Amino acid sequence: xxxxxxxxxxxxxxxxxxxxxxxxxxxxxxxxxxxxxxxxxxxxxxxxxxxxxxxxxxxxxxxxxxxxxxxxxxxxxxxxxxxxxxxxxxxxxxxxxxxxxxxxxxxxxxxxxxxxxxxxxxxxxxxxxxxxxxxxxxxxxxxxxxxxxxxxxxxxxxxxxxxxxxxxxxxxxxxxxxxxxxxxxxxxxxxxxxxxxxxxxxxxxxxxxxxxxxxxxxxxxxxxxxxxxxxxxxxxxxxxxxxxxxxxxxxxxxxxxxxxxxxxxxxxxxxxxxxxxxxxxxxxxxxxxxxxxxxxxxxxxxxxxxxxxxxxxxxxxxxxxxxxxxxxxxxxxxxxxxxxxxxxxxxxxxxxxxxxxxxxxxxxxxxxxxxxxxxxxxxxxxxxxxxxxxxxxxxxxxxxxxxxxxxxxxxxxxxxxxxxxxxxxxxxxxxxxxxxxxxxxxxxxxxxxxxxxxxxxxxxxxxxxxxxxxxxxxxxxxxxxxxxxxxxxxxxxxxxxxxxxxxxxxxxx
Amino acid sequence: xxxxxxxxxxxxxxxxxxxxxxxxxxxxxxxxxxxxxxxxxxxxxxxxxxxxxxxxxxxxxxxxxxxxxxxxxxxxxxxxxxxxxxxxxxxxxxxxxxxxxxxxxxxxxxxxxxxxxxxxxxxxxxxxxxxxxxxxxxxxxxxxxxxxxxxxxxxxxxxxxxxxxxxxxxxxxxxxxxxxxxxxxxxxxxxxxxxxxxxxxxxxxxxxxxxxxxxxxxxxxxxxxxxxxxxxxxxxxxxxxxxxxxxxxxxxxxxxxxxxxxxxxxxxxxxxxxxxxxxxxxxxxxxxxxxxxxxxxxxxxxxxxxxxxxxxxxxxxxxxxxxxxxxxxxxxxxxxxxxxxxxxxxxxxxxxxxxxxxxxxxxxxxxxxxxxxxxxxxxxxxxxxxxxxxxxxxxxxxxxxxxxxxxxxxxxxxxxxxxxxxxxxxxxxxxxxxxxxxxxxxxxxxxxxxxxxxxxxxxxxxxxxxxxxxxxxxxxxxxxxxxx
Numbered sequence: 002x003x004x005x006x007x008x009x010x011x012x013x014x015x016x017x018x019x020x021x022x023x024x025x026x027x028x029x030x031x032x033x034x035x036x037x038x039x040x041x042x043x044x045x046x047x048x049x050x051x052x053x054x055x056x057x058x059x060x061x062x063x064x065x066x067x068x069x070x071x072x073x074x075x076x077x078x079x080x081x082x083x084x085x086x087x088x089x090x091x092x093x094x095x096x097x098x099x100x101x102x103x104x105x106x107x108x109x110x111x112x113x114x115x116x117x118x119x120x121x122x123x124x125x126x127x128x129x130x131x132x133x134x135x136x137x138x139x140x141x142x143x144x145x146x147x148x149x150x151x152x153x154x155x156x157x158x159x160x161x162x163x164x165x166x167x168x169x170x171x172x173x174x175x176x177x178x179x180x181x182x183x184x185x186x187x188x189x190x191x192x193x194x195x196x197x198x199x200x201x202x203x204x205x206x207x208x209x210x211x212x213x214x215x216x217x218x219x220x221x222x223x224x225x226x227x228x229x230x231x232x233x234x235x236x237x238x239x240x241x242x243x244x245x246x247x248x249x250x251x252x253x254x255x256x257x258x259x260x261x262x263x264x265x266x267x268x269x270x271x272x273x274x275x276x277x278x279x280x281x282x283x284x285x286x287x288x289x290x291x292x293x294x295x296x297x298x299x300x301x302x303x304x305x306x307x308x309x310x311x312x313x314x315x316x317x318x319x320x321x322x323x324x325x326x327x328x329x330x331x332x333x334x335x336x337x338x339x340x341x342x343x344x345x346x347x348x349x350x351x352x353x354x355x356x357x358x359x360x361x362x363x364x365x366x367x368x369x370x371x372x373x374x375x376x377x378x379x380x381x382x383x384x385x386x387x388x389x390x391x392x393x394x395x396x397x398x399x400x401x402x403x404x405x406x407x408x409x410x411x412x413x414x415x416x417x418x419x420x421x422x423x424x425x426x427x428x429x430x431x432x433x434x435x436x437x438x439x440x441x442x443x444x445x446x447x448x449x450x451x452x453x454x455x456x457x458x459x460x461x462x463x464x465x466x467x468x469x470x471x472x473x474x475x476x477x478x479x480x481x482x483x484x485x486x487x488x489x490x491x492x493x494x495x496x497x498x499x500x501x502x503x504x505x506x507x508x509x510x
Numbered sequence: 511x512x513x514x515x516x517x518x519x520x521x522x523x524x525x526x527x528x529x530x531x532x533x534x535x536x537x538x539x540x541x542x543x544x545x546x547x548x549x550x551x552x553x554x555x556x557x558x559x560x561x562x563x564x565x566x567x568x569x570x571x572x573x574x575x576x577x578x579x580x581x582x583x584x585x586x587x588x589x590x591x592x593x594x595x596x597x598x599x600x601x602x603x604x605x606x607x608x609x610x611x612x613x614x615x616x617x618x619x620x621x622x623x624x625x626x627x628x629x630x631x632x633x634x635x636x637x638x639x640x641x642x643x644x645x646x647x648x649x650x651x652x653x654x655x656x657x658x659x660x661x662x663x664x665x666x667x668x669x670x671x672x673x674x675x676x677x678x679x680x681x682x683x684x685x686x687x688x689x690x691x692x693x694x695x696x697x698x699x700x701x702x703x704x705x706x707x708x709x710x711x712x713x714x715x716x717x718x719x720x721x722x723x724x725x726x727x728x729x730x731x732x733x734x735x736x737x738x739x740x741x742x743x744x745x746x747x748x749x750x751x752x753x754x755x756x757x758x759x760x761x762x763x764x765x766x767x768x769x770x771x772x773x774x775x776x777x778x779x780x781x782x783x784x785x786x787x788x789x790x791x792x793x794x795x796x797x798x799x800x801x802x803x804x805x806x807x808x809x810x811x812x813x814x815x816x817x818x819x820x821x822x823x824x825x826x827x828x829x830x831x832x833x834x835x836x837x838x839x840x841x842x843x844x845x846x847x848x849x850x851x852x853x854x855x856x857x858x859x860x861x862x863x864x865x866x867x868x869x870x871x872x873x874x875x876x877x878x879x880x881x882x883x884x885x886x887x888x889x890x891x892x893x894x895x896x897x898x899x900x901x902x903x904x905x906x907x908x909x910x911x912x913x914x915x916x917x918x919x920x921x922x923x924x925x926x927x928x929x930x931x932x933x934x935x936x937x938x939x940x941x942x943x944x945x946x947x948x949x950x951x952x953x954x955x956x957x958x959x960x961x962x963x964x965x966x967x968x969x970x971x972x973x974x975x976x977x978x979x980x981x982x983x984x985x986x987x988x989x990x991x992x993x994x
Contacts, residue, residue: 041611045830047604047837048591048613048710050745080826082873084850091829144834273873275882278717278823280746 006205007233008213009168009198010160011225013175014153015185016129016193017060023128023152024051024094031191035134035145043150045089050279053078057152058283060184061101061126062293064154067182067300068121070105072290078126078280082273086144087131095127095155097274101283107178108302109170110320119171120159127153148192154184160199160210165229169222172196177301181326195220200232201246211236212246216253216260228253232260304329312336313366318373327392328376334398335372339405371405379419383426396425404432414493417441445492447499450483453491454503457482468504479504512537513673514989517582517730520676524571524581531571531581535564535625538583542628542674545993549650551659551668553588554596554629563625570623578733578757580623585675587666588629589636590616590721591710599712600632600644600662603831603838603857613710614742615679615721622737627675631665634859635828636686636714638662639931642922643861650918651694652990653956657915660690660931663724667694670724672993677725677734681711683718684816685910685935688947691724692910692959695949695988697976698724699731702966703942704749706735707742713827715820716747718939727986728948728976732756735969751967759970760977765798767975770903774809775934783909783958786951790960791907793982794975804902806895811888812936813929818872818885819940824862825869831857864925893941900965905975909934910947910959938963946972949985957988 022029025042042049065072079097102124108116131149135142156175162168176194179185187194201213216232219225231253236246250269251260299307301323308319308329322332380401384391396404404421407413413421413436424435436442444450457479458465468475479500483491512534515523523529539557546552560583567581591597591609593616598604612620620626633643641649641664649664651657652672659668663680667690670678680687682700691698699722706721713719721738725731736757741750769791776784791801833839833853840852858866872881899906911931921928938945943963950960960979962972980986 044835046591046610046835047597047599047607047712047830048609050709050747052744052746082826082829084829084832086832086834086846089830089835091832092826271875273826273870273875273878275822275826275873275878278715278747279713 004205005202005233005237006207007163007165007229008160008201008203008210009162009165009229011156011158011162011168011172012197012199013156013158013172014195014197015156015175015179015187017057017152017154017184018186019054019056019060019152021054022150023054023057023126025150027150029151031188031193033147035143036147039131039146039149043089043146045091051094051277053280053283054152057126058101058285059293060152060182061124061154062285062290063182063184063297064124064156064179065102065105066290066294066297067178068102068105068107070102070121070124072285073099073101073103073283074285075099076101076125076283076285078277078283079274080277083270085130085133086142087133087146087149089131089146089149093128093130094277094280096125099282100125101285107171107174109167109174111170112166114316117161117167119161119167122157122159124154124156127155129153154179160201165226165233168198168229169226172225173222174301177324181298181301183298189220192220196225198225198229198232200229200236202233202236202240211240212248214246214248214260215250217250217263219253224253224255227255227258228260231258235260298326308369312369314369314373318370318377321377322373325391327390331391331394331398332372332376335376335402335405336369339368339372339402339409368405368409371408372401375401375405379422383422395429396422400425400431407432407436411445411492411494412436412442414443414489417443417489441490443492444487444490445495447495450487450491450496450499451503453483453486454479454496454500457486458503465504476500476504513541513676514994515676516727517578517676517725517733520582521576521578521580525576527571531564531567531583531625532561534581535560535583535627538627538675541672545672545674546669548655549652549668549672550647551631551649551665551672551674552585552628553598553600553631553644553646553665556595556626556628559595560625560627563620567623567625575623577623579619579737581625582623582677583625583627583675584619584734585628585630585666585669585678586616586626587632587663587678587680589632589681589712590679591712592616592626592629595626595629597629597712598645599636600634600646601858601862602645603854604712605645605838607837609710611710614707614744615738616710618737618740619679619734624737628669630663630669630678633662633664633686634862635712635824636662636681636683636719637824637861637865639685639689639928640916640918640921641665641668641690642918643859645859648918651915651956652993653695653915656917657956658693658918660693660911660915662686662690663698664690666724667691667696667698670694670696670726671990673726673989677723677730679721679738680724681714681719681721682935682939682945683714683720684820684939685932687722687724688910688935688945688959688961689932691947692949692961693915693957695957695985695990696724696726697728697731697948697980697986698722698946699728699735699969699973700938700945701735701739701969702749702944703939704747705739705753705944705967705969707740707745707748709742709744709748713823715823716827717823718816718820720939727980728946728973729757729760729980731946732760732973732977735973739969749967754970756970756973759974762974763798764794764975764978767794767797767799767905768903769794769799769801770804770899770906771801772809772899772906772908773803773805774807775908779909780913782953783912786953786958787907787909787960790950790979793979794907797978797982801907802903804899804906806892806899806937808888808891808895809937812892812940813933815885815888815892815940816932816936817868817929818881819889821865821869822873822882822885823869825866825873828858828862828866833857861925889940892937896937896941896943896963896965905962905964905968905971908961908963910961911935914953914956914958934961942966944969944972946976948976948979949988950979950983951985952988957985
């Protein structure tokens with residue numbers, strides 16, 4: 002494979018989150034009984050006319066601005082003509098020669114941490130078709146036109162990706178972006194976000210692209226990766242065995258993990274595109290663009306950069322925590338409240354004492370790192386395990402802050418905190434209530450800890466002798482015995498200090 | 511007789527409670543009953559609905575409401591969707607189609623208290639110049655029933671000429687109001703593209719289609735157009751500009767009016783037709799207008815340009831008639847392709863098929879640039895020609911058609927000759943301009959039309975010029991024998 006270079010371009014279809022359809026007033030809500038959300042316009046009754054939904058245009062412009070693209074002052078809707086029962090007019094209204102968005106780009110972080118810029122050729126508005134239903138009907142096909150006329154933004158990339166993983170990273174980035182912008186719900190099961198992949202291979206070093214195949218309608222990141230991998234292997238094998246790749250449309254069968262030919266270039270429809278005479282050109286002026294620009298949220302890259310710069314997070318952590326708007330918001334709520342907690346408590350807990358001396362910035366960084374570890378660790382595991390969205394988390398940012406505050410002020414250890422978190426998650430109680438009810442508060446009183454140490458030393462004379470003879474590793478044994486005797490509640494830092502003194506060894510701190 | 515009264519006179523009688531809407535409606539329904547069988551101008555008679563609407567109008571009148579069209583009957587071209595009433599578009603494809611909504615034109619007239627008597631016959635999907643392509647058979651010209659009434663709004667024109675209604679509606683894509691108005695001796699107005707909503711009008715060629723009105727006089731047409739016209743949020747191509755009070759503009763003197771004579775319209779014009787036009791121009795000069803010859807060098811390309819653009823749009827517009835959701839569906843389709851082929855093959859007539867095939871061809875890969883794109887460029891040149899002409903003159907005057915009404919069957923097998931019938935009318939559609947045809951005399955006992963074309967949104971000026979002509983002449987008062 003080393004001598005072959007893979008070339009991939011993606012056409013992503015993002016369903017725009019408008020309340021009504023792109024050319025009619027019918028609702029776009031998912032899951033209604035068949036044909037209950039199809040107006041006379043969607044049904045293409047004789048005499049009806051399309052009227053453009055301004056909200057769809059606003060969303061397309063928002064996307065264009067977020068990828069630094071050119072917003073066309075004048076874009077045009079065309080008709081793409083073909084016959085199919087789920088296409089009521091016999092043509093799809095889509096922007097063809099003059100799309101609303103062109104020539105943008107997106108920075109994508111690859112697995113090895115390098116950042117690659119992927120070009121976005123264009124993004125254009127179009128309407129979705131309905132659905133044909135072939136199951137559960139004897140000798141007949143059903144047609145559900147609820148989806149007909151749903152607004153789509155088709156985002157076409159340059160052929161800039163060189164592996165299936167790059168393609169997935171790019172698609173994930175677009176997915177993150179459209180949800181940040183609140184222009185698409187990103188729901189891939191419901192088909193709100195799907196893509197076609199154009200795949201070709203060429204000998205490394207050759208400038209001319211190989212013949213491409215287009216794999217249609219991939220609706221999960223995993224399928225994109227597997228379909229491209231299969232297709233690349235197929236093309237390489239074909240060429241190496243003396244064959245030629247033909248330009249064609251292929252379908253990915255996820256059950257068999259293979260792509261199959263759907264239709265060749267020769268069988269392709271002649272769509273007879275021409276400007277739709279029922280719709281005026283879309284005119285967009287600078288004022289409109291400025292208004293839309295004001296509604297842009299902080300974008301994922303900006304947020305990640307801020308997390309790294311202001312909170313001292315690693316690039317990796319900052320990237321993970323900004324991957325969705327909801328996760329970023331959750332994390333920020335925890336950090337903000339944790340800071341507030343500290344200011345109001347201000348107690349001289351051992352863990353915070355050192356931090357105070359080291360200065361506010363460092364303390365904030367420590368809090369941020371703690372919050373980051375918890376959001377990315379325990380919280381994310383629980384969310385994944387129970388398949389819950391972070392916006393619907395059973396542990397709210399305030400509740401998590403309540404738990405982390407007890408770590409910060411050394412009421413409990415990080416280890417105990419994990420147990421507390423599980424109870425919070427399953428029973429919905431506050432951290433303080435659980436700590437109090439279960440008596441989990443750390444033992445920080447030196448006298449109490451010394452008493453336990455004395456008892457442990459007395460019960461283990463041999464280990465004591467060995468330790469004092471130079472077996473340093475046995476320090477851990479004594480820590481374990483004390484923790485066992487205290488039910489894990491001894492303050493670890495305090496225990497270490499006291500144990501060192503009691504054992505009288507030569508341990509370096 | 512009631513059927514010879516103007517809309518204004520009928521409204522005055524209704525307003526004075528000398529007569530009721532129900533009585534007027536019964537009068538016209540009786541005329542249709544008696545006279546339509548010889549003309550075939552009507553596809554669907556809606557007598558019961560008409561009487562109910564008339565009774566409702568009478569209640570509004572009794573309550574003191576007055577309106578220029580309140581309680582006055584009309585006939586709609588069967589291209590306008592009418593809620594609960596068959597809307598066939600002259601095609602077998604829609605023979606079973608009951609529209610579930612009113613076209614904007616229908617809704618506006620209905621709100622004004624208009625009483626629909628019937629739906630008028632027309633060329634199938636408005637494709638034709640003689641009303642011979644209708645699934646419901648040809649319409650006959652009341653002036654000579656061996657002759658065509660013109661098309662595609664032939665039923666509306668014939669019904670108007672035969673006084674089957676005080677006014678009728680029509681649509682004009684390449685002359686479909688003006689040409690039949692000329693051939694049946696009535697006044698027909700095709701407004702500026704975008705002046706009247708296309709919502710609910712079964713589409714033929716979206717960039718050319720425009721709804722308008724047939725009436726006996728320009729004054730009547732002015733009254734109706736005022737109600738029909740105006741911005742419609744349901745039609746993105748309708749124009750959001752105020753609608754003038756056309757009736758108030760009718761009496762303006764024509765002194766100083768600059769009339770352009772289109773050189774291209776007079777070249778090769780048959781002498782008797784030319785004489786009528788020149789006689790009309792004498793009337794205009796006597797009213798204080800001046801004439802100047804102007805040239806639109808690209809106008810002779812109108813017909814070929816039109817027969818690329820209109821079929822291209824129609825080939826796409828008519829794709830929705832696929833036998834799936836409404837309209838004609840073939841018996842026992844064996845698969846999807848069979849359903850499409852037979853539903854469309856059996857549902858459409860030959861002229862519609864010819865245009866769908868022409869349009870599909872000109873939009874095809876490899877031919878698009880040579881036909882569709884070139885036609886769009888020529889269309890732009892024709893529009894520019896008109897624009898520069900209107901920098902010199904207020905309106906253009908010429909014949910509406912090259913000849914009077916021809917025999918039924920004479921041209922139906924020769925599409926190119928048939929298409930040339932629209933040579934004088936198509937330019938206004940390509941440029942989106944308003945046009946008006948009014949009676950200006952007779953050749954061989956058949957009426958001829960004088961055509962006025964003005965700049966965009968000059969309907970008021972066209973109606974004013976036509977009205978002043980009708981004050982000075984009585985061609986518009988001639989009725990065909992048997993229909994007086």
